[in-house]
Amino acid sequence: MGPLQFIATSARFVLRGGKAYWLWVGFLVALIVWGVLAYIDQFNSGLIVTNMRDQVSWAFYIGNFTFLVGVAAAAVVLVIPAYIYHWGPIKEVALLGEILAISAIVMCLLFVVVDMGRPDRFWHLIPVIGHMNFPSSVLAWDVVVLNIYLVLNLVIVTHILYRGMQGRSYNQRLVVPLVLFSIPAAVGIHTVTAFIYAGLPGRPYWNASILAPRFLCSAFCSGPAVMLVLFQILQRTTNIAIKDAAIWKVAELMAYAMFINLFLLGAEIFKEYYSATEHLIHFQYLFTGIHGHHALVPYAWAFVCCGISAFLLFLFPATRRNVVTLNLGCLLIYASVYIEKGMGLVMPAFTPDTLGEIYEYTPTLHELRIGAGIFSTGFLVFTVLCRIAIPILTGQFAAVHAHAGRDSLRGRLTTAPTPHQPSAAGGRHL
Amino acid sequence: MPDPRTDAITCGDTEDDAKVDPVTLSRRDFLTAVGMAAAGFLAGCSPEVREAYLQKHFLELSPPEVEARLGRLHADYAKRFGTQVQVSALPAQPGVVFGYALDLSRCIGCRRCVYACVKENNQSRNPQIQWIRVLEMEKKKGIDFEAANPYYNPEQVPDPEHFYLPVACQQCRTPQCTRVCPVGATWQEPDGIVVIDYDWCIGCRCCMSACPYGARHFNWGEPEVPAAELNPNMHVLGNRPRPRGVVEKCTFCIQRVRAGRYPACVEICPVGARKFGNLLDPESEIARILREKRVFVLKAELKTEPKFYYFYGI
Numbered sequence: 001m002g003p004l005q006f007i008a009t010s011a012r013f014v015l016r017g018g019k020a021y022w023l024w025v026g027f028l029v030a031l032i033v034w035g036v037l038a039y040i041d042q043f044n045s046g047l048i049v050t051n052m053r054d055q056v057s058w059a060f061y062i063g064n065f066t067f068l069v070g071v072a073a074a075a076v077v078l079v080i081p082a083y084i085y086h087w088g089p090i091k092e093v094a095l096l097g098e099i100l101a102i103s104a105i106v107m108c109l110l111f112v113v114v115d116m117g118r119p120d121r122f123w124h125l126i127p128v129i130g131h132m133n134f135p136s137s138v139l140a141w142d143v144v145v146l147n148i149y150l151v152l153n154l155v156i157v158t159h160i161l162y163r164g165m166q167g168r169s170y171n172q173r174l175v176v177p178l179v180l181f182s183i184p185a186a187v188g189i190h191t192v193t194a195f196i197y198a199g200l201p202g203r204p205y206w207n208a209s210i211l212a213p214r215f216l217c218s219a220f221c222s223g224p225a226v227m228l229v230l231f232q233i234l235q236r237t238t239n240i241a242i243k244d245a246a247i248w249k250v251a252e253l254m255a256y257a258m259f260i261n262l263f264l265l266g267a268e269i270f271k272e273y274y275s276a277t278e279h280l281i282h283f284q285y286l287f288t289g290i291h292g293h294h295a296l297v298p299y300a301w302a303f304v305c306c307g308i309s310a311f312l313l314f315l316f317p318a319t320r321r322n323v324v325t326l327n328l329g330c331l332l333i334y335a336s337v338y339i340e341k342g343m344g345l346v347m348p349a350f351t352p353d354t355l356g357e358i359y360e361y362t363p364t365l366h367e368l369r370i371g372a373g374i375f376s377t378g379f380l381v382f383t384v385l386c387r388i389a390i391p392i393l394t395g396q397f398a399a400v401h402a403h404a405g406r407d408s409l410r411g412r413l414t415t416a417p418t419p420h421q422p423s424a425a426g427g428r429h430l
Numbered sequence: 431m432p433d434p435r436t437d438a439i440t441c442g443d444t445e446d447d448a449k450v451d452p453v454t455l456s457r458r459d460f461l462t463a464v465g466m467a468a469a470g471f472l473a474g475c476s477p478e479v480r481e482a483y484l485q486k487h488f489l490e491l492s493p494p495e496v497e498a499r500l501g502r503l504h505a506d507y508a509k510r511f512g513t514q515v516q517v518s519a520l521p522a523q524p525g526v527v528f529g530y531a532l533d534l535s536r537c538i539g540c541r542r543c544v545y546a547c548v549k550e551n552n553q554s555r556n557p558q559i560q561w562i563r564v565l566e567m568e569k570k571k572g573i574d575f576e577a578a579n580p581y582y583n584p585e586q587v588p589d590p591e592h593f594y595l596p597v598a599c600q601q602c603r604t605p606q607c608t609r610v611c612p613v614g615a616t617w618q619e620p621d622g623i624v625v626i627d628y629d630w631c632i633g634c635r636c637c638m639s640a641c642p643y644g645a646r647h648f649n650w651g652e653p654e655v656p657a658a659e660l661n662p663n664m665h666v667l668g669n670r671p672r673p674r675g676v677v678e679k680c681t682f683c684i685q686r687v688r689a690g691r692y693p694a695c696v697e698i699c700p701v702g703a704r705k706f707g708n709l710l711d712p713e714s715e716i717a718r719i720l721r722e723k724r725v726f727v728l729k730a731e732l733k734t735e736p737k738f739y740y741f742y743g744i
């Protein structure tokens with residue numbers, strides 16, 4: 001099978017689907033078009049169509065970027081417990097995590113691009129042909145590590161799928177080191193992203209050594225939350241063997257991560273409120289509002305409450321084993337981290353600005369539309385990649401292949417499907 | 431479970447694949463195609479657009495290339511504003527490091543410096559960009575940015591309860607802004623002025639997050655300078671009209687001071703609160719102030735080491 005055939009086969013997978021699938025794809029495409037139209041506007045008139053100004057010079061786009069770096073990083077980190085606890089379908093976990101990581105990084109890079117004043121000069125960021133400010137600029141580092149991480153995940157995923165289509169198992173000597181390398185790389189992208197903020201002495205709200213650990217903890221909540229929901233869908237709609245115990249284990253680990261996240265936040269809050277220096281004002285803006293400016297206050301309490309309730313739901317075995325409370329917990333954790341890492345991280349640092357001026361920011365419709373378009377792009381990438389990966393993972397593809405009588409033994413995937421759920425849902429499409 | 435529709439898919443190596451390496455071939459094809467598409471796109475553009483798009487970092491230009499860029503700017507501005515302009519690229523003089531001092535006991539908060547700066551440096555009138563921010567501070571609080579008011583009424587100055595603190599770029603010796611720039615579009619010149627290459631800045635606004643003095647301003651919309659008010663005496667790293675989507679800030683009036691003149695704000699100040707000169711020249715006014723007065727800098731704890739000093743002269 002050559003690369004062209006690989007693409008053709010993949011396309012065939014992607015173009016095959018029921019009504020629900022096409023409705024979903026249509027919905028995403030519609031949102032993307034809506035976002036692209038807004039972006040064309042922004043491209044023609046400048047970032048003035050956003051509500052960012054000199055006082056709050058980064059906002060919605062950069063907040064989303066930061067959040068998504070966390071999702072990208074944490075999706076892959078799930079590979080560690082999968083190894084340690086012998087979940088069995090390690091390849092499924094790794095592959096799906098990497099597919100999620102690819103989608104998240106695509107969204108990250110898009111958010112960076114739409115935030116740029118001069119996207120036409122993007123090539124200035126490319127080493128050799130551009131002019132990178134190494135090693136002093138953390139953003140330059142971030143661009144490099146994010147791209148390495150993207151390429152790494154693309155290589156692994158493409159390799160596994162390509163081999164899968166050929167009916168062959170993946171090359172252990174290639175994939176295992178790469179997967180192992182992707183774990184420190186995941187920690188790296190999130191740490192470097194945190195350092196962009198933590199390294200700025202002029203912004204006391206960010207200039208805390210605790211910022212990078214907080215980033216990692218919250219990421220270990222949001223990334224797996226997506227994976228948990230996904231695992232459950234796959235459990236029900238395909239014959240991929242993901243054990244319930246594995247799902248519960250992830251939920252338990254998330255509870256610990258959430259606890260550390262809240263603890264670190266509490267440590268920062270104690271330090272700021274007890275010492276009550278001039279730095280306190282940014283926390284006050286977030287949690288209680290200052291001088292009649294309260295835009296963020298409801299969100300701040302929402303993220304604290306969501307975080308605590310999710311922590312409790314995942315802490316008790318009874319609630320993390322219950323489908324309803326488990327998914328509620330995922331939703332709460334996701335919401336909590338989204339607010340915390342999005343608006344809650346970026347805006348208080350700029351309010352008040354370095355000279356004490358308060359400019360209260362709320363995103364414009366343009367920003368929301370562009371954001372929705374980027375999220376839809378990410379979901380589309382994710383849907384398309386899953387569409388190709390799942391038949392290969394479930395062994396559906398290999399079965400056909402064996403049936404065709406070619407290459408029969410080598411053709412089977414290493415983890416032959418062993419549906420632990422007696423339901424005959426195995427063949428159903430997502 | 432087998433889906434009959436997948437039957438048509440062929441798997442396994444074909445004979446062709448064994449002969450030529452399809453991966454390399456297609457990759458090469460792909461790269462060639464991308465390169466050709468990019469080249470085609472650029473070839474389709476006018477030479478000016480092509481040149482503007484592909485230009486290099488300012489510090490990597492050879493002298494003839496600097497001349498070429500100035501020529502392009504002259505032509506561009508002549509067309510846009512309908513007047514002749516003079517864009518210089520005068521470099522830093524050896525033995526010169528510029529410094530600034532501001533006498534807080536004299537400043538009356540009239541904001542004449544703000545408006546003179548806007549005019550001199552061709553700042554956008556709409557959306558409004560002002561490099562100098564004058565803060566009204568309560569006397570009993572001292573310098574407290576939290577209690578500062580930039581929107582006081584200039585008709586009612588000086589107010590006896592308040593004093594006035596003008597802030598612009600502090601021309602830090604260890605600038606936070608240049609350190610974070612991912613593409614090196616902003617740097618400190620040998621004479622200490624921190625400049626921006628408006629043709630290289632990508633508009634990421636890292637430097638705005640990093641600057642502790644709110645000195646950097648972004649062109650959120652298309653900057654507007656009325657042709658009648660254009661200052662035709664320009665420097666390529668200073669007051670020439672900026673494009674949209676890039677950052678700008680005070681350059682100590684690089685176009686003036688490198689030609690031996692005072693910055694516009696120093697000239698306009700009605701009470702003589704603003705002092706300027708060469709820090710390395712012991713005879714200069716700025717050197718004398720540093721010798722004889724007790725000066726301070728803003729946010730000294732951040733170790734940005736500004737070359738912009740404040741003092742109380744009387």
Ligand code: SF4
Pocket residue numbers: 598599600601602605606607608624640641642643644645646679734
């Ligand atoms: S005041 Fe701000 S913009 Fe000026 S040199 Fe210092 S950090 Fe840079």
Ligand code: SF4
Pocket residue numbers: 610611612613614615616626630631632633634635636637638676677
């Ligand atoms: S906005 Fe321009 S000058 Fe500032 S950091 Fe980004 S590229 Fe550099």
